[in-house]
Amino acid sequence: MNTIRTHARHRGHLSNALGIGLLWTIASIVALLFLGIIAYIMWEGVQYLFDPVFYGTREYGIGRELFNTLYLLILSQVLLLPIALGAAIYLTEYARTRALVDAIHFAAETLASVPSLVLGLFGVLIFVSYFGLGTSRIAGALALVCLNLPFALRLFENAITAVPHELREGAYALGATTWHTIWTIVLPSALPDIVTTTILTSNRVIGESAVLLFTMGLFSPANSLTLDWSLPGATLTTHLYNVTGPGAGTTGLSMHQEMIVTAGSAALLITVILLFNIFARVIGHAVSKSLAAE
Amino acid sequence: MRYPVDTIARTILLLCAVQVVIVILGVFLFLGLKAFNVFGQGATITGFLFDTHWDPMGLGSADGIPAFGAGGLILGSLVITLGSVLIATPLSIGLALFLTDVSSPVLQKIFRPILEVFTGVPSVVIGFYGLVVVVPLLQALVGNLTGNHVTAGYGWGAAIIVLVIMILPTITSISIDALRAVPGSVREASLALGATRWQMMMTTVVPAAAAGLATAVVLGMARAIGETLAVSLVLAGHRVPSWDQPLFNIFFQPNVNITQYIAIDFGESYGAGRDAYFTLAFVLLLTSFIFVVVSRRLSSKKAYL
Amino acid sequence: MDTTALQAQNVRVTYDGHEALKGVTLDIPRNQITALIGASGSGKSTFLRTLNRMHDVTPSAAMSGSITFNGHNILDKDTDVIELRTKIGMVFQHPVPFPKSTFDNVAYGLRIQGERAPRSRGVVKLLGKRMIDWKKLEASTDRMESTVVQSLKDAALWDEVKERLHLSALRLSGGQKQRLCIARMIAVRPDVLLLDEPCSALDPISTRKIEDLLMKLKEKYTIVIVTHNMQQAKRIADYTGFFHMGELVEFDATKKIFEEAEKQLTRNYVKGYFG
Structure with a gap:
């Protein structure tokens, strides 16, 4: 009792081959891209990573911007x-x-969707003007905190809910308070994920630019290394933007030097x-291994 | 039984949690207040949305009268957002399908980190790449066709390409999650009825994941519309181009959009002119908010929970 | 007519080197219900899945041996697996309707093979929504439509769903969903029906309905059912095979297996000494 028409079956095999071939093509193109x-970027710029002048503050050095990036990273993470x-x-x-949990989640999702430039403008309104902090690193750091809050919150929530319920129940059954359980059982268990989260948010901080444009400015004064x-x-990213785009030709560097800075x-x-990225994976593995071994 | 340490902890931690709400409310409030100032300065809502003469500081006119026509900026944002989403979506979903249903586990292990790393690449770096590679490439390809031999590489065309690169990882990641959420038993049932792998994917997996895939696209759109620096570098325009030219040409010359113009002009603006930029920012804020609401509605419509 | 539908010889399945099924030889009789019983992990499901090459989906699985069906060895490399699965159908433990209407679910297997949906016959538009007029559908002579109707009737589901054919199948009850999966399977007109613990997720009433259904279906189809419920095997199966630790221990008429099995192991299992 064969209900398949032969040509229909062949067509099915043909469309299958074409379809899967198409997916392979797309994947290859994207991977190559x-x-x-x-x-390309590494090819163009990696030579300068070995140039000590690059890390300094003279000529085409990005020393101040590098310092700012690290400074901002630590300051914003601490907050x-x-x-x-x-x-x-x-x-x-x-x-x-x-209801409260849902409301906070909704607020977080909404905040997460706000474009970073818009948050930067908000930062100018609040931190730079209203709080009177001026265009400063602290204003930039606070704006970064607002930007990354939803992301960090979600990751931390995942980390904590991943801790098995039995661990908590064991503590409660022994009469521990909620806080004590959290401090001594839950947080240590969630530690690998907490560390990973820290690294992931650091990643985002380093790559951020739009939010810092107007809260921190584009010019790094001489005494930046304090x-x-x-x-x-400016941070690495905003400086890159400045030299490539609007500030091209105004930085007092030659075109060749500007190219070095950008590349x-x-x-x-x-x-x-x-x-x-590699660090996050390695640490995540190592910490969870050492905890499991205990 | 309440313990003091718990009460204290609860209060402090609640304050932390409420920060999120305070921040987002503050954003809406402060930006909103500033945003509406501009309508007291002679701007109208229709004028704002549809006129293309944007000169909030009144620098362009002899008597300093500002113009608040953001139509050109809004159009620019719309065009490059839609353009990039249209191109990126099939590529992303195709890639996601490849990774969930076609590739071997080994390939997946290799591809996933590449995807993650690429998600972390700063937008300014992509913008730089766009400026240094895409723009000259476009110039070479299109320059002769448009008659513009110097600046044909800039504009909407380049911005769309750059945006596609930027939102591909986003849409792909969320699509992968959506496809993975379809239970394996659905795939088995389809195959057991004599479907080929491609038929299985197209007739059962993709329809089942439709809500999640739609969410991925919406979130990609949200990312595209808010993208600033990368797009700024390749748009490189200071005014809306004239309409007296072939449509094709408009795509390949310096142009503007909302985020780019804020980036180049906000720093020098002051007073009422500055308020106009807050209005633009508020428009972006509202658009993103709408995207969030839409994606939440979509998320609740999953076929298999 | 040949009384054996499927002939398995020395069928072996390994997952990454670990032997899940060790050389099973078995003749599945035509138009009978054969039950495969055994403890969890005994290999009965693994064996069932070799019959429609379901293991192809798992990259780490390797099969050897031969299974003869209609004169061919289906484990052969150049067997058209797609076509095989339209002749040997399978229903799984968890009822999995597709996110489509009830009608489209049953018609799925036919559409896959290239059957085209007829133009609006039996389908009316009511308030802009597509409704299906079941009376028109029942009277239709179109091949796809009449197959769908017949399959739903054979699966004892027609009366319950005829008013709601256009609605999503995900809204049906558990027992209805499973009967839908059965209807979906027989719409393709296979020769053999494989069922992998089809009732274990269902309540006793739905289970009973499906068991009655299977007893009727064996007139037209050869049925192989994996079950961990021995009473079910006793109730409906003509033949029973007992699996243990990847091996087929004993295969015989159901009455014999349950009352006077030859192997001690079988006797211990059916008496409930382990499970």
């Missing part, structure tokens, strides 16, 4: 992580009404992101 872009972690703990361990948070400054910065950024 991605790899090609990264390869972001406690708030995000605290919020995550509240939402997963303490919150009792579903801890003064009221100074304006080198791009290569440096990709290298850092790559390293952080």
